[in-house]
Amino acid sequence: MSLARKGQHWGTFARIWHVYDAKWQDPYKSAEIIKHYLLGTYKPIYHPLNNCGDHVVVINSKEIALCGDEWRKRVYFHHTTYHGGATWTLAWELHHKDPTLIVEKAVYRALPKSLLRRHTMQRLHIFPDEKIPEDMLKNISNQIKQLRTVPVQLNHIPRTEVDNFPQLLKYPKNYILK
Template sequence: MSQAIGNTALAYARVWHHVDASDRILGKLAERIALVLMGKHKPIYDPSVDCGDYVVVTNSRNIKVTGRKDQQLLFRKHSMFPGGLKETPYKDMMVKNPDEIIRHAVSGMLPKNKLRDRRLERLYVFPSYRMGILGGNILRSWDDGTLPSDWDPKTPLLGKIPPNNT
């Protein structure tokens, strides 16, 4: 019988999740990503402990918003100098920096505490399907939540790249 009391190192092991953002709603996707980054899907969740997983989001260019948010949503940043407010509409941000839209939404859903920046560092967002070398780390895809049948830890899991998607 084991004499270990409490949570073991295996319980805190971080898993890499892959999310395809094609035709997904921004708010619902950001909520789900925030839960995984916090570790709320694990039975050992503790608000004061950073036990979340890594999340890799691909196809951030194809994210959808509901209602008229694509016309009304503004992203604001300030340089802290007088008159330094910069406002960028949603449509311009989709063309210029689509991964920042998902990062901003997830950041708003995380608790505002000292763990927030550390959790956001585990979020990787890519505008297209190509994720580079990080594809080899992915263990779970959110399609069904299980490991793929042909999973091999020695080969990168890049998935099936669509022929016309770059």
């Protein structure tokens, strides 16, 4: 086997590290995208019994966005396996306790139910902010595109750009806003 062919063979089976920014993203829609990279379904060698998935690093899980009243109405169930050990936790309470749990539960739910699901979840690394350990940061070679673009906040736009923006009308100097 030639050296180029060996490199191509190695590149096909290598695990790639991807980063996904969850800022202002719906965790359940994001989980469907993350699932494809964790399982490796985009690779030509994919097979349901083949463990060829990649690592995914999710950052900014503290700043996820749920639709509508989901923060108040979505409930997460947990049972301790003891009598009377059933608890239901609202989404905002769970997110306040651990900002990575909602994303983790969404991805776990999106993965197919098989014996490989637990091992697949070990390749998911979730961080509440943008601080990634240095050893993981060295491995990252791809960025997964966000579903929805994060809008720029008005207080982050430079003052010169705001002043140079064309105005539709000019208020008189003695105009009072009510």
